Amino acid sequence: MRAVSTVLDVAVFLLLVSAAVGTLVLADPPEQTDSRADETAEIIASSTLSIEYGLAGETRYAHGTIAELLARAAVANASFEGASLASMDGRFSATVTKETSERLVAPNRTQIVARWVPYRGGPLQGHTVVGQAPPDGLDVHSATISVSVPVAASQERAANRSEDGYDAVARTVAVAVADGLLPDNRVDASAFRESPTASATTHRYETFAEATETGVSGLLESGSVGTAHNRIVAGLARTFAADMRDRFDTPAKAAEAVQTGTVHITVRRWDA
Template sequence: MTSTVLDGVICLLLISAAVVTVTTATPREPTGEGRAADVASTLATTTATVNYTLTPAPEPATAGDPESTAVFDRTAHGTLAELLARAAVGRLEIDGRRLSHTRDGLSRAVIRAVGATIRANHTRITAVWRPYPGASVEGRIVVGGRPPPDVPVHAARIAAPSGIPSRRAAVRDAAESEGIEGIADVVADGIVDGLFPPTRTRIAAGERDAALVRHRCRLAERRVGVDGRATLAHGGVAAANDRLATALSDRVAADLHGTNASTRRVVERVRLGRVRIVVRTWP
């Protein structure tokens, strides 16, 4: 199964990640550190395939059942930049608290794939998904150590898709009619629909992943402060997502007001659909 945004849904449900295997589409010796722009170009053009298995917390009756984990086998393919973006979104945090550590295995796999092409010595790569200004909701992944003090550092920036709908037109329309609160509603709805796609979540809720989907919903509700729970059965996915989006909208609005930025400036800086990747190199 090819990894999609739905993988981000299932990943948030799990308790631990299994051993990950990695293959790259460009088997060669890692390149030297080079200039930041060269490294950024390599990330944007070199493809890799990452095979990994996500393992949920098994129930006692299925702990030894190989079929219980086979359903969580995944394959992610794309440029190194796209894989970094996927891993960054998978490491979602709210107020600095990770929703789950279950994608740590994927993160390690992506880091190895990057390291197979680019030596991390004298290079630091940071991929950050920060969907709006002052966001308390973000994800990031870092490859390489910090540069030493007092050395010249060169930087280059690229962007990769986050897998979350951008909602650019809706953000502009909401800003004109409702200001910051309108922007917050659109942003929150986009984040929830991107991480928890209604149709695919509803399908998963009716299959053997149902317990995991319910767990994900409860976990997300606790993080954003939803009172009570909406059932996922019989079409309850839409109701659950609405409750999550409403609670998250309040948080987003508070974040945006806290920046003291104009509504126009906020509109310009909403980036739901983009992960920023910064490459830093030094001698």
């Protein structure tokens, strides 16, 4: 079985966006003894999940903890200024949600939310939710765990660049996001045009391009993937910088909000 790489190559990119997801197999988790959220969080962090999915007529496998798969589902559900970056029908996220719910969500007593925001409050974010929100008026136990995703952690670099202003912090975030979510000039152009990733990748490029008022369609059609990638980085950096100026008092404060490589998973449990 091939494990999920920490580097977001094209195969893992497909894992994030592909509609060709097969079944999920989960080892029996430890028995939950009460309604405390920290117990469920521990199960999520430690119990493993295997994914079988189709790629170009082949069966492929990925493996990780429930938390890791929920984190990838959150990234797969990403939207930019309200425009969805997810391609096709979102079966990967839906399958992860369904299988997690069946094994971990006590009827009407548990909610799990995985959320990815490259910097707090920014226009790019993704999430996946398992279970309903708790009713009003009940005591709710909560616990949060953090999970790394295949997007570079860039807070330290952003902090080091903060003396150069908002533009430098924003570009640091833009590079991490684009390198994590979009194939670039490391992908052979002819393979890019013919690959099963083409539809999903084109959708994601063009969604980013539209939201940042950047043109890439002609570049993708001609196979100039590297140039398209660089334009998206520039467009994201402009958008992030304008947003950071509006919401953070200083570039240093903006850098403190950066969390590109992390998904936060919050578990809430309550008594019926």
